[in-house]
Amino acid sequence: MSILVGRDTRVVIQGITGGEGSFHARQMIEYGTNVVAGVTPGRGGQKFEDKVPVFDTVAQAVQATGADSSVVFVPSAFAADAVMEAAAAGVKLVVCITEGIPVLDMVRVKRFLAGRSTRLIGPNCPGIITPGACKIGIMPGFIHKPGRVGVVSRSGTLTYEAVWQLSELGIGQSTCIGIGGDPVVGTTHLDALELFNADPDTNAVLLIGEIGGTAEEAAARFAKERMNKPVAAFIAGRTAPPGRRMGHAGAIISGGVGTAQSKIEYLRSCGVAVAESPADIGRTLQGLLK
Amino acid sequence: MKIHEFQAKSILSRAGVPVPAGEVCETAGQARVAAEKLSEAGRPLVVKAQIHAGGRGKGGGIKLVRSAGEAEKAAGEMIGSTLVTPQTGPEGRTVGRVLVEQGLDIQRELYAGIAFDRASAMDVMMVSTEGGVEIEEVAKNTPEKIHKEYIDPVTGIQPYQARGLAYRLGLAGDLAREAGKVFQALYTAYTANEASLAEINPLVITAQGRVIALDAKMNFDDNALFRHKDIAAMRDPLEEDPLEREANECGLNYIKLSGNVGCMVNGAGLAMATMDIIKQAGGEPANFLDVGGGANVETVGNGFRIICKDPNVGAVLINIFGGIVRCDRVAQGVVDFLGGFGLEVPVVVRLQGTNAQQGKKIIQEAKLGFQWADSFREAAEKAVAAAKGGAR
Numbered sequence: 001m002s003i004l005v006g007r008d009t010r011v012v013i014q015g016i017t018g019g020e021g022s023f024h025a026r027q028m029i030e031y032g033t034n035v036v037a038g039v040t041p042g043r044g045g046q047k048f049e050d051k052v053p054v055f056d057t058v059a060q061a062v063q064a065t066g067a068d069s070s071v072v073f074v075p076s077a078f079a080a081d082a083v084m085e086a087a088a089a090g091v092k093l094v095v096c097i098t099e100g101i102p103v104l105d106m107v108r109v110k111r112f113l114a115g116r117s118t119r120l121i122g123p124n125c126p127g128i129i130t131p132g133a134c135k136i137g138i139m140p141g142f143i144h145k146p147g148r149v150g151v152v153s154r155s156g157t158l159t160y161e162a163v164w165q166l167s168e169l170g171i172g173q174s175t176c177i178g179i180g181g182d183p184v185v186g187t188t189h190l191d192a193l194e195l196f197n198a199d200p201d202t203n204a205v206l207l208i209g210e211i212g213g214t215a216e217e218a219a220a221r222f223a224k225e226r227m228n229k230p231v232a233a234f235i236a237g238r239t240a241p242p243g244r245r246m247g248h249a250g251a252i253i254s255g256g257v258g259t260a261q262s263k264i265e266y267l268r269s270c271g272v273a274v275a276e277s278p279a280d281i282g283r284t285l286q287g288l289l290k
Numbered sequence: 291m292k293i294h295e296f297q298a299k300s301i302l303s304r305a306g307v308p309v310p311a312g313e314v315c316e317t318a319g320q321a322r323v324a325a326e327k328l329s330e331a332g333r334p335l336v337v338k339a340q341i342h343a344g345g346r347g348k349g350g351g352i353k354l355v356r357s358a359g360e361a362e363k364a365a366g367e368m369i370g371s372t373l374v375t376p377q378t379g380p381e382g383r384t385v386g387r388v389l390v391e392q393g394l395d396i397q398r399e400l401y402a403g404i405a406f407d408r409a410s411a412m413d414v415m416m417v418s419t420e421g422g423v424e425i426e427e428v429a430k431n432t433p434e435k436i437h438k439e440y441i442d443p444v445t446g447i448q449p450y451q452a453r454g455l456a457y458r459l460g461l462a463g464d465l466a467r468e469a470g471k472v473f474q475a476l477y478t479a480y481t482a483n484e485a486s487l488a489e490i491n492p493l494v495i496t497a498q499g500r501v502i503a504l505d506a507k508m509n510f511d512d513n514a515l516f517r518h519k520d521i522a523a524m525r526d527p528l529e530e531d532p533l534e535r536e537a538n539e540c541g542l543n544y545i546k547l548s549g550n551v552g553c554m555v556n557g558a559g560l561a562m563a564t565m566d567i568i569k570q571a572g573g574e575p576a577n578f579l580d581v582g583g584g585a586n587v588e589t590v591g592n593g594f595r596i597i598c599k600d601p602n603v604g605a606v607l608i609n610i611f612g613g614i615v616r617c618d619r620v621a622q623g624v625v626d627f628l629g630g631f632g633l634e635v636p637v638v639v640r641l642q643g644t645n646a647q648q649g650k651k652i653i654q655e656a657k658l659g660f661q662w663a664d665s666f667r668e669a670a671e672k673a674v675a676a677a678k679g680g681a682r
Contacts, residue, residue, distance in 0.1 A: 027614065076513065102514035103406060105482050107443045140613030140644060155559025157611040161666070164611070164643060173556050181558060210559055213408040236562035239547075239569045240578070247543040247558025247580040249513065250408070255426045262568075277570055278563035279666040285369045 002130035012067035021073035037061035078103035088245035096122035106184035120186025147172015150196035153208035165282025181248025189219035211237035224270035306475035312391030319367030349375035371560035399492035421492030482512035549574025552597035573674030587623035604677035617649030636676035639668035
């Protein structure tokens with residue numbers, strides 16, 4: 001009933017002994033995520049909370065525990081290295097939470113991942129959750145509800161808001177993916193729609209986008225040409241001034257490209273139901289389920 | 291991060307891009323001395339105001355002068371003045387410095403620029419025969435006049451690419467070779483400093499057959515500045531909005547806008563959505579402010595202080611989605627901090643998520659005059675109404 005992560009997912013946490021890493025490691029374990037290992041160079045041999053073995057390298061963690069997914073809580077200057085280390089160790093899914101990674105580092109990471117079987121989610125993202133089964137990231141688990149709507153978003157708290165609206169309406173989620181607010185991300189809106197389209201347990205998809213770039217348009221084209229499931233959307237930033245970076249590194253209208261208006265018009269022309277107001281995201285999706 | 295023309299030219303020049311002989315000056319007297327030094331018989335000089343915005347010629351920020359005396363006069367008029375150009379907005383920018391340069395015998399004006407292309411995750415170099423005008427205009431009206439080369443991040447720009455661009459501009463012989471070298475140097479300056487944009491507009495061809503950067507603009511990846519201390523040191527605080535600078539120093543993402551409804555939100559996407567819903571409710575947002583996904587007492591307090599320094603703000607909307615940081619804790623933080631603040635404007639609070647009802651109770655029982663809103667839409671409507679009546 002999900003994509004990418006579920007009950008069988010075996011997670012290694014990179015940066016498990018740091019402030020963010022240890023806090024969210026506890027949250028993930030509490031949610032029921034199968035956290036099998038942690039990695040902090042120089043801390044190999046220790047145990048996190050007397051339970052989770054810590055290793056010096058991801059390769060050691062994978063060999064000893066069979067971890068197949070990782071989550072990166074490593075500071076921005078070292079995060080690209082951590083992602084590549086996980087990919088080199090054969091981890092299938094890497095979720096990078098870290099914010100503030102230089103663009104050039106991410107360009108190199110993308111190159112490194114090309115031709116490998118590792119999927120990257122993020123960076124600068126809340127992570128991925130299959131409600132009731134597996135949470136890899138920093139999102140509050142309890143707002144989610146198991147169900148059949150896929151959610152993909154560039155944002156953090158706006159996604160929580162949208163998921164909350166869905167859950168309040170009694171609409172559960174198959175999987176929610178935060179793809180991240182940076183200009184270069186591992187998994188795009190389009191990639192997520194492809195995965196949800198192929199998932200027999202997802203009936204509809206909610207896409208949350210914002211100003212900057214043209215990733216939402218590429219996804220909308222796919223929705224129109226290939227998808228057999230309805231898509232609802234919200235695009236944030238109608239009031240954002242051009243040329244200013246709105247918090248997220250990727251949320252910038254440059255050279256007239258990437259306005260909310262142009263995205264909304266394009267999505268609608270592709271048959272996507274776009275919510276006018278952020279207060280109506282849940283109801284817009286609900287309207288597609290009848 | 292943006293830098294000035296004279297700084298961009300120094301970076302490009304070090305990488306091998308020819309630039310006009312010139313000096314940056316902070317006073318009219320310095321401009322006179324520079325002009326005397328740069329002056330060559332019968333050749334004009336140019337005095338250029340240094341601000342982080344284009345369109346300076348249209349606003350009187352670029353003056354052609356014929357003597358050291360004229361240079362001194364032009365510099366004296368520019369320095370300390372407010373320059374309004376099509377790109378500064380009506381408030382304009384204060385000129386702190388001028389660049390005094392030798393004038394050139396211009397035969398042709400070209401464009402050369404490099405920026406990051408998100409769709410391909412590669413850098414793309416663009417050149418055009420239409421120099422001296424906004425490249426966005428060229429892209430819109432005559433896209434066939436822009437020639438592009440995508441650059442492999444592993445190999446960097448190759449000589450064949452740089453040559454090819456020169457030939458596509460219709461250049462030949464020595465000029466094509468010179469232009470090709472300039473394009474390679476432009477790429478070097480861009481990539482070595484982790485710029486997000488490097489633009490030479492116009493790139494001129496002189497009567498003497500030289501290829502020279504008449505103007506230059508460079509922006510940088512803020513996230514990479516930690517490993518480029520020399521670039522980071524070029525930051526000009528005078529170019530930044532004082533409130534934005536203060537917010538930046540507190541680690542907050544704040545952008546000042548022109549409306550009267552201040553807003554404080556956790557998370558960038560939700561902050562943009564909050565601005566949007568304020569507009570839909572008939573108001574105008576006074577700012578963008580993201581206090582971070584996990585709002586805490588300190589960030590909420592700093593955020594509120596900065597919002598209220600904007601004299602246009604007639605009401606404040608606090609919209610926090612409490613996830614792992616629970617709403618009751620956020621509410622307690624708001625009450626503890628704002629209780630001692632002496633509220634001058636109406637404040638509308640909407641907390642959603644974990645323990646929202648307990649948060650509501652804390653906000654309402656604090657008797658600080660906060661207006662509570664249960665829904666997103668109600669919050670926006672109340673804040674817009676309050677701002678109409680709450681102007682200071």
